Amino acid sequence: MNSRTKPLLFWAGIALLVIPGLVHAYLLMPFPGSQDLNAITVAYYLEKTVNSLRFIGAALLVWYAIKYYAKNSTGHKITKALVLALCLVSFYFTDVMFKAETMFQEPQVIKFANVMTNKVPMNMVVIGVVNNGVAKAYPLVYLGYHHKIQDNVGNEPVLVTYCTMCRTGRVYSPVINGARQTFRLVGARHYNAIIEDQKTKTWWYQATGIAAVGKLKGEYLQELPYEQSTLSAWISKHPSSLILQPDTNYVQDYKDLKNYDRLQAVDKDSTIKNKDTLMRKSWVLGVIVNGQTKAYDWRQLFKKHLINDNLNKTPILVAIESDSLTFHAFNTNVNGKTLHFNLDAKGQLTDQETASIWDWDGLATAGALKGSRLTKIQAYQEYWHSWKHFHPNTLFWKN
Template sequence: MKWNSAKIFWIGIVLLVIPGLAHAYLLMPFPGSQDLNAITVCYYLEKVVMPLRLIGLLFIVWYLFKYYAKNAFRQKIVKASVFVLCVGSFYITDYMYKAETMFKETEKPGFANGLSNRVPLNYLVIGVVNNGVAKAYPLIYLGYHHKVQDEVGNKPVLVTYCTICRTGRVYSPMVDGVRQNFRLVGARHYNAIIEDESTKTWWYQATGNAAVGKLKGKQLTELPYEQLTLSSWLQKHPETLILQPDKLYTTDYADLKNYDRVQAIDKDSTLKNKDSLIRKSWVIGVIINGQAKAYNWRHMHIKRVLNDEVNHIPLLIGIEKDSLSYHAWNTLVKGKALHFKLDTNGMLTDDETASVWDWDGLCIAGPQKGERLTKVQAYQEYWHSWKHFHPKTTFWKGENVTEQTAFLDMLL
């Protein structure tokens, strides 16, 4: 048998397998894959994987018809075994490590009111309000599905959550006036990538930014939401509808048990100083007029209430008694910045008038009664993700110390 004939077979095998494996590696959080700046490579690689496979298959079929019979028995066994392994690789790349099959979206989201709800009250939820209608999406379900495409108050919403960067976002699925259906593509830089149906553009979940494709550079419209316990959400919105678990994915939901309770740093027995800043440290992030700032969750958990200023805007960051529900408000009221503390009953009180405020930012007693603080969109996120997508962020590590990320990089 001539060497050129064997070359035909092996070229076919390479075209059949390597592009698919490379694509799967780059789009899933394998060691080293997420640190590469390869989203454009991934995007175009996905488009050529199938054509390259077909070309590879033609090479192999050509070889089988023309040369395979001339092989010695041992050579036949080797090539047949290699081909079987190729078939196995399809299972790996097109099913086992394909995001949209690993994390399926519930097709018919089911909701219940507070009376018929089956979701535990201490579960964290993403809460959305529109046109007087409130809905709550439990993180333990949303974390598996990654996204729920729904409507709130007759307004289409795309509710998303990425567990590998630990952050939720709610977007309008309307792109250039057209409601889009989105599919989960995979992950880049440890953040979920979604693709719209019409233009096949890829969007980062954590920012809503179009990273590659026809609409590159555009931004999904972000919609306001809150992350808090279902119990806290029900106190604010007793008539809310609550996403119920899909029975098809009971086992998948169980894999996220305690996801919203225990930090990675607490599970690391090798780390003696639990105040160390690590990649998966939780932070609360805000963006005020283009300026990003992050707050160390562990220190905020102890302090609970922090008066701050970001880009000349007075800000209040607060964590409720349940240690899970967090908020951010602009504290400017009637042209004057208020400063807050907790009273003996755990209620928010301002220093200026001693008025009492609830955890929805409403003043319920005192001279300011009836006034309401303006909510500021805040996010809970892993430090490595927040820092990557907001490289110029400042950081509050505790005790009123703000550090620039250049210094923090030396600590990590």
């Protein structure tokens, strides 16, 4: 009977129709164990060939249906028909339900408002970008769902990104080799979003901007400076800033991220008695100075509000403002002299050496150093597991 009905032909067609798509979805979504595999190259080439493999599988099934299906017993016909129906169900999971592009869509409407017409709560955390005198704020909760917003700030293109699995915000230039690119969300590897540029089809890690696989492998997207702060703190420095408004098409998706921007996983876990325990999803503040990375436990930094430190022979200050959400990092060398900082009784930032008063933009507003400015260092709030993975040689500040 087997020689008459050729069952291996049928099952080969089913395998090619289903398995590549299932493996592809498994590797690019956070299923148990999938993100720990070093399989981005496999996922990349599988995506490029999955439809071709499906076509071959479908062709085998059509050939089988024409030549051999009628020769099956009634029971085998029903079994094969049911298997084929399950294949269609699997397409829904692999190509719709667990496809990053459909799960996390870009805004259909990108609308900004000034302070007077803004409807975003002032205590929400934003990613702020300034270019050519123009400031824009992108609320974290909206970014967390969309993962990326492709925009212009001060007539310059920007790619504003955020990955909730890693708690990583990054801003990049979408210009590659002189041409602006459009990016799509592919999925995730090592719990970090993977994006693909339209022209070269290269896959880029959102957390580092490095091209992980594809034509431009090994190259980096140009990172642009940004600040993460409450909207209130941002507006205090940039009162004319434009603020991204919520897209009403995604209200429920935004609600699903309620309090994401202010509550740690450890705070929500009642089984953990020692809240200072360093966990995979503990927040850290990460900085990079001349290639050397260092992480600061957010809870310890929160208790101190500021830390004077040295990294790679550079004196630095890392600090959190009184709102407990806005953070900064500065190079504290001014005119060849290292400054050390405290908070005075009024909560103002002052240096020990001259007692000058500084604002949170790094400008000395009073005292002997009035008019001087600290050099900003890009800082990142990130989950510990992510920072450690993408910066395996990182230092870690201990109290």
